[in-house]
Amino acid sequence: MKPFLNETYESFRMAWEQIRSQRIRSFLTALGVIIGIVSITMMGTAISGIDKGFEKSLSMLGYDVVYIQKSSWTSMDDWWIYRNRPDLKTSYAETINGIVEGDGDSLIEIAVPQMSTFNASASYRDRSIEQVYAIGSTADYMRTASGDIEEGRFFMRHEELSATMVCVIGSEIAEGLFPGGGAVGKTIRLKNRNCRVIGVFRKQGKFLGLFSFDNQLLMPLDSFRRVFGSNRYVTMRIKLQEGAAIEEARDEIRGVMRRVRQLRPAEKDDFAINEQQAFKQQLDPIKNGIAVAGLFITGMSLFVGAIGIMNITFVSVKERTREIGLRKALGARRRTILMQFLIESVTICLLGGAVGLLTALGMTAAISAFLPEFPLPFSPALVVLSLGVSVLTGVISGFAPALSASRLDPADSLRYE
Template sequence: MLFWTIIKVSFKSLQANKLRTFLAMLGIIIGVGAVISMLALGAGAKNQVMERITAMGTNLLVVSPGGDRRGGVRAGSRESLTIKDAQEIRDTIDGIAAISPLVRGREQVTYFNENVNTTITGTASTYLEIRNFEMEKGRGFTVMEEDHTSRVAILGANTAELLFKNQNPLGERIRIKNINFKVIGVLKEKGDQGWFNPDEIVVVPYPVAMKQLFGQPHLDEIDIKANTDADLTQVEEDVTALLRKRHRIMEDAENDFHVRNQAEIIDMASTFTRTFTILLGGIAGISLVVGGIGIMNIMLVTVTERTREIGVRKAIGAKDRDILRQFLLEAILISAIGGILGIVFGFTVAYAIKQFTEYQTVIETFSIMLALTVSASVGIFFGFYPAFRAAKLDPIAALRYE
């Protein structure tokens, strides 16, 4: 039989029982749609994570007290970082654009009858630049205000909304631990980072935070922004060597601090999102296999019902390969059409997720090509056995079949 003749006959056979054909396609439609939407969800999650990491700052190093984690516990002292450490890093290490000591803690913040429990972040004037913050209104504090332990505060977007509603907070005074702070600025909204919400903070100069709010001589963190042309790994090594020397750590001893490189954070996030995407795709792929089994079952029923037809075709000269091609092509058509409809279904689900939830979805060309390839492969794999059985039917026995 000519190839186009086989296609025409296959289409007519599928149209002869539309409900059965649709039910055979349904598993593929759901499977392909699930693969498309799940991979889109995984790609969207990766983009969101990368956006959040970038929002934290670029060319970033974060030095925190305590050594590397062992068994979930960070080794070393939690009070190992000092202002002198930050000053020495600033004055000694090449390739640093900005540096900020940091202390933080949660406190109740009040404005008349309004109050909110939020994170108080004591930093240097360079902190906003390092962490890519932008001002919605007002200004940041100056080096002079920092040095003179001025009681000035910058509010995160959510904190300002909770305390002041629709009022202008600039120039107003808030109270933290019964100490008045003058509001000089409000930060632009950044969005929840997942592990930390930068919109729910109050930023104050670190000297006033250390002396008057928290009463601690040590730092909780040192944030470092490297120059754009600097080798971030080299800066990290220089900072590590300097702090080991300052803290008089023996050559074979563990650090009492930990330096996180933004590249490490990105690598960890990429590994996590890649695993997440593969897991989602694998779960969705199971439904494709189920759809393939559905095609095989229905094609086996079809072969049984069309036994006499197969016998007639063989009796008038059709070869085994012609019967094999026809039934295999029917299975491929079912899976291919189901794959195309599944892509439309997947697009719809991905769009709905993006519109009605807080999650991003990104449909990549790779996922579409993968879905089409897998759906066609499913048709070939699960359609071959029914087609082979049809091709091997004995024409005499087939003609006698009732």
């Protein structure tokens, strides 16, 4: 065992000396590996970042909340059909709750109505916020929401029934209208109405990097109607029982909604049941596309890098033919010569892999600094994978030249000019 360790150590030492003496050539040789490792690392980081950001966004929708709406989130091919469907009514929530109340087998916990508009504006003194996502709902809204109240409270049942002009605002609105803090208790202006702020939501971030949940404003349903009118988009938020299976719940919700809509058996559904799984199905092709493109670029880079390393290793064998012959004449075994050139090839690839990892780490840090809403987790698994790919590339590209070096005849090698 000790002789083998000594041979390995000596091979690494000689490989390092050879790389140091040919710095430029070694760097150019490893360039393909560097590009390949940067590609595979950035690809893995991007996919992990998409998964992490997507899961964070889906948590905003709620894993156990289903949304009943006129149109589907995923398929807009039948836009004209969706447009001509009868509008949903906020009263459906009360009807649904009445149907499932007392049913111990129901997978529906509660239905909550929601009216909304994306074109609201809010102002306080000389400050204003445009494109506010205003929502009107009931006091049960928080049972279906993933956000928490950071300051103040949510509106209560008596405020809902009396259409009190109160609201809970997102952190983005609070920062825009009240940069010094203290939003709770202040009165803001919504269109031509005054509305008292009674709570502020904790910061949530953007949904899929596009829509900000921190730009929303919640108020009682009838208060919303007084400000924005009744002709607004209606959604039914259905909170499922704990542990309920989505597919089974969808079947129950579909049956209940057909009963509420009074549809005959032969009539098609005139509503859509939306939940987060629809977004997951859309994400998979994007991830697969990134993976295919990344693997192609990585494969091409590593292939070019491997050819370059193999070529340079063959050149190195030719340049050191007399040295190999002398070492064999002095008793060096074929295994020792093979190991020496193989380790030299692997060392070049490992150094290229390390440089590639450092480059990728710098790129992810720069991207995260400019785009903080897009997470780029640099996982230890990617480091291990990248170094493993580097070693494998070194073994594959260096084996043939190392084998040819180990088979050289000592007498012919010593006569080589």
